Amino acid sequence: MPNHLTKPLAALADPTRRQVFEALATAPMAVGTLAQHFPVSRPAISQHLKVLSDAGLVTVTKQGTRNIYCAEPDGLADLRAYLDGLWQDVLTSFGEAVEQDMKHA
Amino acid sequence: MPNHLTKPLAALADPTRRQVFEALATAPMAVGTLAQHFPVSRPAISQHLKVLSDAGLVTVTKQGTRNIYCAEPDGLADLRAYLDGLWQDVLTSFGEAVEQDMKHA
DNA sequence: TTAGATGGTTAGGCATGACTTACGGTAAGT
DNA sequence: ACTTACCGTAAGTCATGCCTAACCATCTAA
Numbered sequence: 341m342p343n344h345l346t347k348p349l350a351a352l353a354d355p356t357r358r359q360v361f362e363a364l365a366t367a368p369m370a371v372g373t374l375a376q377h378f379p380v381s382r383p384a385i386s387q388h389l390k391v392l393s394d395a396g397l398v399t400v401t402k403q404g405t406r407n408i409y410c411a412e413p414d415g416l417a418d419l420r421a422y423l424d425g426l427w428q429d430v431l432t433s434f435g436e437a438v439e440q441d442m443k444h445a
Numbered sequence: 446m447p448n449h450l451t452k453p454l455a456a457l458a459d460p461t462r463r464q465v466f467e468a469l470a471t472a473p474m475a476v477g478t479l480a481q482h483f484p485v486s487r488p489a490i491s492q493h494l495k496v497l498s499d500a501g502l503v504t505v506t507k508q509g510t511r512n513i514y515c516a517e518p519d520g521l522a523d524l525r526a527y528l529d530g531l532w533q534d535v536l537t538s539f540g541e542a543v544e545q546d547m548k549h550a
Numbered sequence: 551t552t553a554g555a556t557g558g559t560t561a562g563g564c565a566t567g568a569c570t571t572a573c574g575g576t577a578a579g580t
Numbered sequence: 581a582c583t584t585a586c587c588g589t590a591a592g593t594c595a596t597g598c599c600t601a602a603c604c605a606t607c608t609a610a
Contacts, residue, residue: 346458352454353455380598383557383560384600404607405555405608423521426466430518433471455567475586485568488571489568491587510585510586512587
């Protein structure tokens with residue numbers, strides 16, 4: 341029951357917030373520059389960035405007045421590891437189901 | 446902008462619903478049997494299963510009065526593929542950042 | 551110092567989500 | 581046919597989430 345994945349999953353569940361992260365995954369960007377690419381206001385982007393930051397998916401570095409946000413690989417690594425574990429469970433579960441069908445035949 | 450991932454991500458974002466899916470990933474189960482493993486009511490589990498079903502993460506097969514829910518590999522495969530793509534983007538973005546630092550040195 | 555640019559924070563409204571209780575509907579056993 | 585078991589759905593409540601508008605703080609440039 342790895343509960344530390346709730347924040348990252350909830351963060352990527354929102355469409356606009358997921359797009360924000362996708363943009364940051366391509367290249368680091370400032371808040372204003374980021375907000376220009378989306379139809380929502382800048383405070384909304386700022387809140388999304390806070391959610392992504394609390395989820396461990398992005399990091400910030402101050403450059404004068406600009407805050408440059410950057411994607412954090414470790415956050416994604418945890419998600420990938422979790423899904424890989426689930427994937428193995430599902431596959432073995434399917435294998436056992438097939439085995440059951442064999443005995444029925 | 447793959448928007449078909451919103452439902453699966455939102456489905457796995459909820460803690461109890463994620464635990465439900467984890468249980469189904471281990472082995473198929475009926476609704477009542479599943480509800481006994483959680484502190485919430487059976488209708489709540491039923492609603493969670495509907496969300497997971499709409500997200501393409503589980504499938505149902507009727508056995509008399511019992512509805513057996515089973516994890517669906519294809520749904521997980523899409524999520525894994527999406528995260529793998531993001532992972533590649535983040536890595537190349539990091540590589541370019543290091544390259545920039547090289548030129549500064 | 552003054553003016554402009556950049557961005558985090560708050561308050562409020564509107565929608566969505568998770569849960570419980572109560573009900574209806576279907577299949578199996580007597 | 582009657583009862584029991586199993587499950588989905590509807591209505592209602594309480595909490596949370598996303599958004600905008602407005603305000604405030606900080607850094608830079610003239």
